[in-house]
Amino acid sequence: MKLTVWTYEGPPHVGAMRVATAMKGLHYVLHAPQGDTYADLLFTMIERRNHRPPVTYTTFEGRDLGADTAGIFKKTCQDAYDRFKPQALIVGASCTAELIQDDPGGLAETMDIPVPVVALELPSYQRKENFGTDETFYQLVKALARPVEKTPEVTANLIGPLALGFRHRDDIEEVKGLLYEMGIGINVVAPFDATPHDLTRLGAAHVNVLMYPEHAETAARHMERTLGIPYTKTVPIGVGATHDFVAEVARLCGVEPKTDLTRLRQPWWSKSVDSTYLTGKRVFVFGDATHVKAAARIARDEMGFEVIGLGCYNREFARDIRALGKEFGLEPLITDDYLEVEKAIEDAAPEMILGTQMERHIGKRLGIPCAVISAPVHVQDFPARYSPQMGWEGANVIFDTWIHPLVMGLEEHLLAMFREDFEFHDAAGPSHHGGHAPKPVAEATTPAPVEEPAVAETPSETGSDVMVWLADAERELKKIPFFVRGKARRNTEKFAAERGVREISVDTLYEAKAHFAR
């Protein structure tokens, strides 16, 4: 057993639902107890879909367990086929049904269903949602895709985008645009909006664009092996990655790497002097491996940030993230325990977090700005407006999104200059955000010079020796802008501990500052 508070990923059958819901003409019959239908609302509410997910649940109850749950499955399967008349069915078990050991695949095989029925084996007690997406799509491709004649013109399949994907809808448009500029047409986009019939035509493409390795890498490998279609290894998120992607596609297809950069504004925005204050901003990056890899590169090479921590929650890609960690000189965090992530962020004291919905909450709690770069996300990250992450427009979107939560340049200077200002004290927070109404004047102005004990009562928690901050040092520390104060405190204590200094004075503080100055 493992005590879990919040999870980054759902169970694998939710992954299968994401594939089924993304497609048309496919129906999923899920052997599951009452209550598992909760997952429907992820699609109808978070993604705001205007139809029910194409999933029928057997809804067995306690009293059915001793009796005929297999019979219930067969009846549900037949009814679902009769009602929805899909081009293909997928059948499988949720975690509870896995325990009662009915075999949905075997049961469906004994029935007379005139369309392909694909059985899913999703080990609920070992694997998670992303495995479910990848495995489901692979099984569908394996069952349906056959060698067919290539299209006369150069075409690509876009594989990986699916339901509940972070910005998948708009990434598709952006990648289509990139390919169009090179004269490459689209054969099939899958699973997003594809039908089972479309999957039978996958083999006609010249290249597979693997948009999201988490969701389609197994299928991409399978198609490379059985259909001879090469697939792209670069995910075009960020300007550099998009250039690499264009070059890779051009090479695989034997076409000119043509690009239209007229809409790309990110590089100039980042070069403009207004962005100078972004230099060396210390960021912590966490999310799914694909988006973390992309974000780390953008942060370092295209925004001028310093990446001080990175990690991912999907263990399937731990190796990639370890390699990335090596490149950045960091020990990566591979965990699905959000309390561990919170701890790591607290320790690193970054100026900004790039993460998921969970990190947004961690940031809120710690008072650190955060931008969302990866699933899981909430409803506000399925926006009505066009907002891809991939390609040129994606780079523009990312620049705006990441900059927005930060205190702006001039504001940052003024905060340092007038740090005792009653409207501009550190607890006021960024002025362009709500929820930071200035505190009442009495509280915010410099405290009256009352009699203070010579020693502040904040013994440090670091080290075995109790370390104390002298009152004037503590006061000086408070003058440092709040977003770097945690780091300053930690550095000073580290500096003091290394020198066996047990009382921190103003001098210790500035000696430490000089020591750590870059």
Place this chain on the structure above:
Amino acid sequence: MNRPVNLPAATCRDTPVLKERGQREVFCGLTGIIWLHRKMQDAFFLVVGSRTCAHLLQSAAGVMIFAEPRFGTAILEEGDLAGLADANDELDREVGRLLSRRPDIKQLFLVGSCPSEVIKLDLARAAERLTQMHAPHVRVLNYSGSGIETTFTQGEDACLASMVPVLPETSARELLLVGALPDVVEDQAVDLLTKMGIGPIRVLPAHRSAEAPGVGANTVFACLQPFLGDTAAALERRGARMIQAPFPFGEEGTTLWLRAIADEFGVDDATFEAVTAAPRARARTAIANASAALRGKTIFFMPDSQLEIPLARFLTRECGMEAIEIGQPYIHKGLVGPDLDLIPAGPVISEGQDVDKQLDRVRAARPDLTVCGLGLANPLEAEGLTTKWAIELVFTPVHFYDQAGDLAGLFSRPVRRRDLLKLEAAE
């Protein structure tokens, strides 16, 4: 004098119930944890289940992410299933860890799930063992919130029922109010009853385990929610007696509920009138304002919380709506009988669900308002049907006089919005 004078000749009490089985589009009882853990401030809810259970709680709890929420899931792993690890040892270890990290926890609920029920993990025994291990600081109880046994609000029923056997014994004549309500509403109820001279009044669940009410042969209790059948039965086993009444939704429901308790405690009409006259008038005014958009409109309830029958009674009798079908996940006539008595025969009363067939009936009837879960609401809106998502009725203060207008407002808002939006040109 406050009893309904013109009871219809035939009521829904006599209507044959349409019982259906098939796919159900409902939450399981684990969902109750989301409001119970806020109400019981020294309790922790530990679900013993799968990743699905953890994902359900998190999806249903939405943005309620706390630094340290007082619920979690002990996720069963491969080893637990194969018998490789002794599930009891594993559980003891995880509970020990949890309690050492959260020393403020006084009550720990081990909540059973579908997987734990299917592998027949004996959580009742585990709760006894853990109570002994962590006595006297923490008491460990157990109930099931599994989908194979409980639907949505039944989780609260199972939780409260599990607390009843360990409530202290008392011979005092006390009024016990049963059901977790928002504090503001609970205070209003206690205030009204106190003004009539009724007391002492206790509530189940209490905010803290130290405030747990006593129960005994002189206890009388009234349910605040219609889904508390097992809790009522458990209290009756302890010798307590239930006061039957319609549930306190709307002006009429609140008045009849208060009247039943007042009668039990011998409150005279003049006192009752003096205490209730002003809030009754306020409630009537508020309902009249908020329900203008609902008059003459039809409503269809999909099953969700067991609140459907009392709410249909309120909407048909006080807001002028016409019910087409009142679907419930489960009908406990011992509790909702008085409400059924007040609804004139006419609507279909259904229990259980076969969701596709029920949706066929919705589409055929094209009601003005459909009350349903979040998995169905947007798809039905996209078909041009107006919906009211049902979960809000559990999470919003809706009981008693001063919420009566808000309750009507919850139903009228989607209807008014439909009239307000002029989006046809864009579609």
